[in-house]
Amino acid sequence: xxxxxxxxxxxxxxxxxxxxxxxxxxxxxxxxxxxxxxxxxxxxxxxxxxxxxxxxxxxxxxxxxxxxxxxxxxxxxxxxxxxxxxxxxxxxxxxxxxxxxxxxxxxxxxxxx
Amino acid sequence: xxxxxxxxxxxxxxxxxxxxxxxxxxxxxxxxxxxxxxxxxxxxxxxxxxxxxxxxxxxxxxxxxxxxxxxxxxxxxxxxxxxxxxxxxxxxxxxxxxxxxxxxxxxxxxxxxxx
Numbered sequence: 514x515x516x517x518x519x520x521x522x523x524x525x526x527x528x529x530x531x532x533x534x535x536x537x538x539x540x541x542x543x544x545x546x547x548x549x550x551x552x553x554x555x556x557x558x559x560x561x562x563x564x565x566x567x568x569x570x571x572x573x574x575x576x577x578x579x580x581x582x583x584x585x586x587x588x589x590x591x592x593x594x595x596x597x598x599x600x601x602x603x604x605x606x607x608x609x610x611x612x613x614x615x616x617x618x619x620x621x622x623x624x625x626x
Numbered sequence: 627x628x629x630x631x632x633x634x635x636x637x638x639x640x641x642x643x644x645x646x647x648x649x650x651x652x653x654x655x656x657x658x659x660x661x662x663x664x665x666x667x668x669x670x671x672x673x674x675x676x677x678x679x680x681x682x683x684x685x686x687x688x689x690x691x692x693x694x695x696x697x698x699x700x701x702x703x704x705x706x707x708x709x710x711x712x713x714x715x716x717x718x719x720x721x722x723x724x725x726x727x728x729x730x731x732x733x734x735x736x737x738x739x740x741x
Contacts, residue, residue, distance in 0.1 A: 517668075547729065556630070556717055556732030557669065602668050613659065613682065614730060616668030 516540045517605050519617035527625050532590040534620050536603030539584065543605040547614065548577060548588050551600045560601075561588070564608055590622075598624045628652070630733035632718050638739045639708055647703040647736045651720030658701050659730055660693055661717040669717050675701060676723060708740045 518537045526532045538546075544565040549557035563570040563577045563586070570577050576589045590597055603617040631650045639645050651658050656677055661669035671685040675695045683693075690708075695701040705712055715737050719730035 519668075549732075554734065556719075556734045559729040559731065562729060604668075613671035613674055613685065614669075615671070616661075618666065618668050 514539075515617070516543075517603055517615050517617040519603050519620050521620050522618070523621040523623065525623040525625055526593050528595060529592045532588075532593045532597065532622055532624070534588040534590075534601050534603070534622065536586050536588075536617055537584055538586075538605050540605070540615075541584065543607065543615075545606045545608045546577070546579060546586050547604045547606065548575075549602040549604060549616075551602065551619070557602055593622075593624045595624050595626065598622060630718055630720055630731055632716075632733040632736050634736060635734065636737045636739075638741060641708060641710060641740055643708055645705050645708055645738065647705075647716050647738070649701045649703070649718030649733060651699065651701070651718070652722075652731055653699075655720035655722050655731075656698065657721045657723040657730075658695060659719040659721075660701070660703050661719065663715045663717055663735070665714075672703070705738075708738075710740050713738055713740045 516539050547562040548560040550560045551557045561572050561575045561577050563579050568579050579586045600619045600621050602619045604614045606614045633648045658675040660672040663669045673693050674682040677698045690706045693703045715735040717732055717735045719732045721730045
């Protein structure tokens, strides 16, 4: 039973445009959400996070939006750059305790020249 | 500073053999995690150490899998009687426990192939 779902296996976006990656979760107890980026032959690297008390967190070109009532979050990348081509994992966990991270299956983002 | 390192980067073994995978976490990180990533899937949790003890081993698939962290730093994941279904990338992560940061820092993984 997938608790974190990324329903789009891949996404292609023109360079300079906005990339929007979506994620849904089923466990309402999650209170911390993360996005990781992964290049081939490398481990996932942390990108941005948001706690459940916020609905938006921004870091440079990356913004994460959280809609708790819909159990939905999204990652916006603007403007998209060629180096953004990678697999993006949405993940969820629990604040205030060290705990496992529950990952989605990932979305492969292709930035087109 | 140095990140999480994992050795070997690739391991090919025959069905039924025993393997050990090693993880060196970031210096000073007390929390250490093992995940397994199968093809087309996201990383799946296996086990979590806080210091030397396994705080949560609920993700280990069966008793062929075991992990240790005897001195609270390096960890070894051990797989007995390997099966073809064990083929995956095994990822290790560490985090600085007790801070307000909840992000885990991942190593490059060990790709295990069981033939």
